[in-house]
Amino acid sequence: MADNCIFCKIAHKEIPANLVYEDDxxxxxxxxxxxxxxxxxxxxxxxxxxxxxxxxxxxELTAHILCEVVPQLARELGVAADGFxxxxxxxxxxxxxxxxxxxxxxxxxxxxxxxx
Ligand code: AMP
Numbered sequence: 001m002a003d004n005c006i007f008c009k010i011a012h013k014e015i016p017a018n019l020v021y022e023d024d025x026x027x028x029x030x031x032x033x034x035x036x037x038x039x040x041x042x043x044x045x046x047x048x049x050x051x052x053x054x055x056x057x058x059x060e061l062t063a064h065i066l067c068e069v070v071p072q073l074a075r076e077l078g079v080a081a082d083g084f085x086x087x088x089x090x091x092x093x094x095x096x097x098x099x100x101x102x103x104x105x106x107x108x109x110x111x112x113x114x115x116x
Pocket of ligand 1: 089
């Protein structure tokens with residue numbers, strides 16, 4: 001757990017969040033400022049700063065998130081059939097505001113490309 005990391009605090013239940021999924025490695029919760037009718041963040045409980053900080057030993061965790069949790073949540077949240085956007089903003093120019101790896105699931109409306 002990293003000092004002063006808001007997502008570590010959510011993962012360890014030190015601050016509240018609207019959780020929609022939890023297992024031993026991952027939590028998912030509703031975004032505080034939703035940008036779509038469905039907007040959920042999926043995070044590892046372990047502190048990883050961003051995609052760039054992932055290490056070879058994180059392969060299993062990353063596969064769990066992308067191969068299992070994200071598709072399961074997309075189905076449960078009702079956005080799998082119509083489609084959704086999965087995003088991991090990375091670094092300053094990538095628009096990452098919270099320095100704890102998170103995957104946005106955005107759906108329930110038509111998404112534009114390229115994003116702003
Ligand atoms: P990013 O800009 O990609 O780093 O995304 C960070 C996201 O975290 C933003 O969409 C914020 O609205 C969201 N966020 C920040 N703090 C909280 C919180 N306490 N609970 C839920 N979502 C949060």
